[in-house]
Amino acid sequence: MSAAAEERFARATLCAVAEPGDALLGRLVERLGPAGAVDAIRTGAAPAGIVSGERAGLRLAERLESWRIRLGGADPEADREVADRLGLRLVCPGDTEWPTTLNDLGHRRPYALWLRGPMDLRFGCLRSVAVVGARAATSYGTRVAAELGADLARAGWTVVSGGALGIDAAAHRGALAADGPTVGVFANGVDRPYPSRNDGLFAEMAERALLVTESPPGVRPTRLRFLVRNRVIAALSRGTVVVEAEIRSGARNTATHARELGRAVMAVPGPVTSRGSRGCHQLLRDEPPARCVTSAAEVIEEVGSIGDDLAPRPRGPVLPHDELEPLTRQVLEAVPARGSAGLAQIAVRAGVDTATAHGLLGVLAAGGFVERCGQGWRMPHRPARRGPSGGAEPHPSRSSGQGVRP
Known part of the structure; x- marks a missing residue:
């Protein structure tokens, strides 16, 4: 040998x-x-x-x-025979498929890994995110996890999770639905899928993605091994997202490992009345706090390249008066929402001289924001539009908050 x-x-x-x-x-x-x-x-x-x-x-x-x-x-020989029969492979430190990020675990690094599936572990984990959470997930949590998994996969990121019921399974399924890469880290032999309710998911992952474990074939899971394998989930990924979790949970345990390894820790907020989100909310209050994320773009911003993976900042709808110059908007705000006001009164309210007010009122009138009347200046008078139910809808200038009451 x-x-x-x-x-x-x-x-x-x-x-x-x-x-x-x-x-x-x-x-x-x-x-x-x-x-x-x-x-x-x-x-x-x-x-x-x-x-x-x-x-x-x-x-x-x-x-x-x-x-x-x-x-x-x-009986390592028997393990190898089972591995050959099932198409498993043993990956050891130093192999080309060994992710060097596992070396960050020091003396707690895996002795070796048993793999099942066509995906290359090291290559797949170069851009990877762990998405974890409660087994007893809510419909809110499973939807968020599935959307995160799918959107991360579409963006070229590998979704790493533990294959459990609830959040883990939803994240894996989301990635598979988007034809993206996903890695399931087991606490048992890959020939003994657990939980059995996810057998179909694991079979699909064995065909299209990757199943990973530290345990040889035939090994059943134990509670301690679930907690210990969480360090591998954290080490394989650039960051960990907790979607839903109780105060005491395996997902929070994974987040603790991620923090100890210097990886990004993120949490999805949930309803304050939901027990399933208490762990996430506590992570957001921890010191240092987890990063609050609500989308795959925000997750990628945390774990991606600095300056290259920034998430777009959300904005509300752009209204016509948003494009006005500050001084012009100042004069517009001085025109009353109801009734009218003279030039001098508008100039005082706007804090400008009358010549400036007169010029800017002309600009506003040309844009249809105000109109001249016998008593000075007012908002354009238009008949109220009829709503779908037959009632009158408010005028846009009133509902958008333009103007001040006299």
């Missing part, structure tokens, strides 16, 4: 004997290499300096014994 093949075999073994993200094992791998770490587990002897202190030393000894017991039941 070549050195490269031996290392891959050792990493597959480590996936089978240890819980994901174990920093103690990460230190062993850093010091001894994957094959050396497996030998240390087999013999129960670790080199000095891995940990310091008697208590830490006892903890390492206990962990080594636990790994040694699991080693007896591990």
Whole structure:
């Protein structure tokens, strides 16, 4: 067996004997290499300096014994046979498909990853956003997640999530509906889809996108592994968007990992009466606060290139008087909404001399904003339009807030 093949075999073994993200094992791998770490587990002897202190030393000894017991039941060859049959592949640190952003996890970096699907993990995660949230999502939350997933995918961004019911599944489906890339990060073997209600979604992702896990084939999920895998979701992405979440939730756990990794943390606001949005609102109040986002464009502004991915600023409808020069609008505001006023009175209200007021009133009259009358100047008098119900609609100059009452 070549050195490269031996290392891959050792990493597959480590996936089978240890819980994901174990920093103690990460230190062993850093010091001894994957094959050396497996030998240390087999013999129960670790080199000095891995940990310091008697208590830490006892903890390492206990962990080594636990790994040694699991080693007896591990069968990397059988895992590889299942992987070959199902079209899975093992990606290790240093491989061309390994995302270097996972190295930010330090000693808690995955030992290796099992992948299923045609998408290239490293390339797909160069521009990626995690969209996460509650399993018991509201219709509001699932709609927002699906729209975010679709709009991000259309803009060329990969949607990363955990494949759970609710927000996660809606984000994945939105990306797939837009024929875009999406990555599902599992807490179990990719041959054991969980939850089973998403079997159809996972089958489609295996055909068109990508399923990722730290667990070898056959492994069932546990609550702890769900929390631990969240660090991978955060590390693969440039930022994490929480769409809906309770105060205590896996989505907020993912946001915590993202913040610790220096990634962007974003939250979608919801109704203040909704329990499902309390976690998002707390994130917006945290220090530092999460960024409030309401669209894919605002998400991309947070995680995209500085100066290149700015979201358009929303504006209300442009009304005719919005285009007037400030001094001209000042004179227009001095014309009463009802009745009329003389030139001198308008000039005083506008704070200009009478010559300026007279000239600008002429400009306004030419534009149809005012008209001359026997008593001076007034708003144009037009008959009220009939509304759809037969009632009179207000004149545009009144409803737009032009003018002041005398």
